[in-house]
Amino acid sequence: MTQRAAIPCPECDREKYFEGLCYSCKNRKLREYYESMSRGQILETVENIIAKIETIDKWEEVYKDFSGLLAYQDIDTSKIADAAFQKKIFYPPTLYRNASDEIQDQLIALICTPDCAYAGHILSCLAVVGGEKVRKTFYELEKNPLPWRKNLYVDPSFYASLGGWTFDQAGNKVQLNYETCYSLLEDEQHEDNAVKVAVPKNENCQICNCQTVDILTLNGNDERLSFLGLPGLLKIPICPNCASMCEKTIVRYQIDGASTFEIVEPYTEENYLSSADFKELTTNKLALSVSKKPVYFACGNDDVSIIGGNAEWVQDWQYENCPDCQKKMKLLAALSWDQIMNGSEGTLYVEICTDCSLVVAFHQQT
Ligand SMILES: [Zn+2]
Ligand SMILES: [Zn+2]
Ligand SMILES: [Zn+2]
Structure with missing residues (x-):
């Protein structure tokens, strides 16, 4: 049997086994299409959705237009x-x-x-x-x-x-969520330290020995993040290998950047993350958007990460009870793994209890 050759995506060089754009470039283009719509085009598309509303369950034109306009135009x-x-x-x-x-x-x-x-x-x-x-x-x-x-x-x-x-x-x-939403998207152009994603730590996981990371470092003093009401530095350390292979990670934080974490019910002790994966993860170019995004930004077709707003749930929506006070926690962020490690599945959901200075991170995938 001959092995089929990988075809690189003409836009991003990502290797796949079909012609044309890769899924992630296709989705990005679709997002950009809706984001760049004029007022007139939006109204026209909404009229079309209304006229053909009974076809929304076909998951085709009307469904795509509706989710695109909701996510990217806040209609x-x-x-x-x-x-x-x-x-x-x-x-x-x-x-x-x-x-x-x-x-x-x-x-x-x-x-x-x-x-x-x-x-x-x-x-x-x-x-x-x-x-x-x-x-x-x-x-x-x-x-x-x-x-x-x-x-x-x-x-x-x-x-x-x-x-x-x-x-x-x-x-x-x-x-259970913040009514303000910012995106985390790749931005090669400018340095922005309001949010840093997956900064390596000088520590190894006690379960699988993988090097750990601060999956999120939030600068609460940045004007854009003022809606969080956390005037300081919030670091959320995790084990990037165990995070998707355990029940959840519990993080106790202080807003001077000091945080500790504990992995709850790990499924394995093996480290599946290669050093190449780790390098890719920790050299990502994700940056906080310059301006606010619609609250349903994550619910469009594109795989995007968000701070605040509504999550796109891979499985059932899930709001954790705070392990300390038992009250329901609030959605702080949702990180799409594929954005930071090509080909990785699922989403890491990050929820917070500001009363107890506690964060819970858990993974969902199909
Ligand atoms: Zn591509
Ligand atoms: Zn680990
Ligand atoms: Zn609490």
Whole structure:
């Protein structure tokens, strides 16, 4: 058998076994296409989404346009929500992000029906709508479940977290994400020290002996990161090998840059990271974006890393309980491994409890 020769991507030289651009360049180009749309093109595309809304479940044109415009143009979805509701389309739930009060009330009326047929979908849509009325409804439905509850695996408070919020046992709202989002993208052009990704440490992992890194170094004094309310240096050390092969990594930080970490339930003691991988990881060119990005920036087609905002969940959305105070943690960052190590799968999610100065990092992949 003859071995097929690798074909380098004409843009980035990445080797693959098909003609044309590699997936990552293709996705980047798609992002740039949506980012560069004019006001007129955006309106026209939104009209087209509305006209063909019933085809969104085909994962083709309409789905691609919707997620592209939501992620890269932060579009108002109120008219799209009207059209979707009329056709009884409840997926993706982000269709309802800017639903009018009227649509919100109709969704609430549906979920308050004892035999609501699409309870999981309606709860997801309402979670994305968010707001006081939704919180009250969810709390009520959690305390006094309706018959549809037995067809679902989890409570309304879990569905709420899909929208980046939840509530405690007394019904008080708990915010699970930051409403500000910056991207981490490759930037060869300029040096920027607001965020550094994967800086090597002079330490080796006690489990697998791999050299460890500060996967994130955040300069909280940078104006862009002021929304985090951490005026200092936050370092998040991990073992780059174990991070994707353990239950989670728990980091205790101080805002003078001192941090320690502990690996919870490692799956193996073997180090699978080659020295070439380690070098690639630690020489990445990721930099914090100059300006804010839409909160759904990570939810487009491109593999991008974010600080703040909403994550694109590889599996089910997951908000950890703080190991110290047990309260729900807040999404601080999501790092796409492929961006820093060519061909690596999955995403590292980083969540924070600022009350306890504690961070949890965990990995998801398909
Ligand atoms: Zn490429
Ligand atoms: Zn390790
Ligand atoms: Zn805590």
